[in-house]
Amino acid sequence: MDPRLWHKVAALSGVAALGLGTYGAHGFKPKDPTYTKVWQTASLYHLVHTAAILAAPITKHPNIFGGLLTTGIIAFSGTCYAVALLEDRKYSTLAPFGGFAFIAAWASLLF
Template identity: 30%
Template sequence: MRLSIIMAGLNGAVGVAIGAFAAHGMAGSEMDYARSLVEKGAHYQLVHAVALAAIAGLVHHVPDEKFLRFAAYAMLVGILFFCGSLYAIAFSGVTLFGVVAPIGGLSFIAGWLMLTAAGYRRFGR
């Protein structure tokens, strides 16, 4: 779970930095669409950075950590593909990057479902 803690910290820092850049460095009506993409990506990145930290904190409370490990990896893939595609579109203008966003969205969903499974295995019996 060391990786989850490291990735939580790095993704939290990047999410804050890129969100601040969107708010302050992307001013002007011609940048509205790109700014909205960056803000959405930063929002999802920050939410999932917190989830990664929570997953790392849960490892001592769940007897079989395999579901937690899968949850963390799925959320990392989600950040890479979903948030990354939004950032790529915003900064390059190439909308083709959007084709990978659903992979990231599905990865986020899978991560949350794996977290659910870990909780069920620990507390549902």
């Protein structure tokens, strides 16, 4: 697989992160305002890890690093977005797996 593919993944994820972040800042009006913080957390982790995906091509194992970050974004941020949007924490079951994927991605740089 061409390591530069991760730049395209980062581009798509960046578009989604900015769009969802903008919606969270200007259009998201939950009944329970505590879900605004959940949305903000999802947006922050989404954007930060999207930026990190840009470095995937220069790592020793770009597909492992990029794949774990992408998995983390989907599982952690995606779950948080769903929890906030639906205002129901029962949808949070995948978030810990996403957090673990983020940790594993960063740890993979050690090897």
